Amino acid sequence: AAGVIQSPRHLIKEKRETATLKCYPIPRHDTVYWYQQGPGQDPQFLISFYEKMQSDKGSIPDRFSAQQFSDYHSELNMSSLELGDSALYFCASSLSEPSAETQYFGPGTRLLVL
Amino acid sequence: AQSVTQLDSQVPVFEEAPVELRCNYSSSVSVYLFWYVQYPNQGLQLLLKYLSGSTLVKGINGFEAEFNKSQTSFHLRKPSVHISDTAEYFCAVTFGGTSYGKLTFGQGTILTVHP
Numbered sequence: 001a002a003g004v005i006q007s008p009r010h011l012i013k014e015k016r017e018t019a020t021l022k023c024y025p026i027p028r029h030d031t032v033y034w035y036q037q038g039p040g041q042d043p044q045f046l047i048s049f050y051e052k053m054q055s056d057k058g059s060i061p062d063r064f065s066a067q068q069f070s071d072y073h074s075e076l077n078m079s080s081l082e083l084g085d086s087a088l089y090f091c092a093s094s095l096s097e098p099s100a101e102t103q104y105f106g107p108g109t110r111l112l113v114l
Numbered sequence: 115a116q117s118v119t120q121l122d123s124q125v126p127v128f129e130e131a132p133v134e135l136r137c138n139y140s141s142s143v144s145v146y147l148f149w150y151v152q153y154p155n156q157g158l159q160l161l162l163k164y165l166s167g168s169t170l171v172k173g174i175n176g177f178e179a180e181f182n183k184s185q186t187s188f189h190l191r192k193p194s195v196h197i198s199d200t201a202e203y204f205c206a207v208t209f210g211g212t213s214y215g216k217l218t219f220g221q222g223t224i225l226t227v228h229p
Contacts, residue, residue, distance in 0.1 A: 031215065033215070033216060033217070035217075042204060042219040042220060042221050042222050043204070043217070043219050044219075045216040045217065045218070048215060048216055055215065056215060056216050058216060090158065102160060103217060104160070105150075105160075106157060107156065107157040108157050
């Protein structure tokens, strides 16, 4: 079965650079969630989209922005990167919200900021 | 306040022994409950979920969990663990009302199975 695809899987950036992470949800899933997992931490919710509209917002820095496109894929744009942004970024998708349909996670993008 | 607490940060156990990983939540609204497993350097895999109905839910790899509303708990159990169960386990909750959808995770429990 098709799973959530994230690209790139690994990314190394310098401080103050920008990064774009991409997420391709499971086919027919219309909701995308982004989570950030710092080293040794639990995943923290950043932002979610339902039918290309932002549906909820968590602890996402103002330096980050995201959107969901017409084909339901999503991109997380991160600017003015800081050392503390080094983390594993997960994307998850579900069929619809707010039905609490199960979220399926991608393998994550590991971002290292030097 | 809405929160999720995993009571044990690390649980060491011998192979073929039973194990219980504890999870408690605090909420004034309805909840949906999940357990995810994360193997080293990998993503999150759903083990099981409780949405409604029977309070005892069975998941993959022989795991099960019981929802106890009065104790606001959702403990994960396995009667006999294997070396391959060594991983980090996260309890996660979606809270009702306007926050439906996003998962709030517990701090994680590292299960280490020794031969």
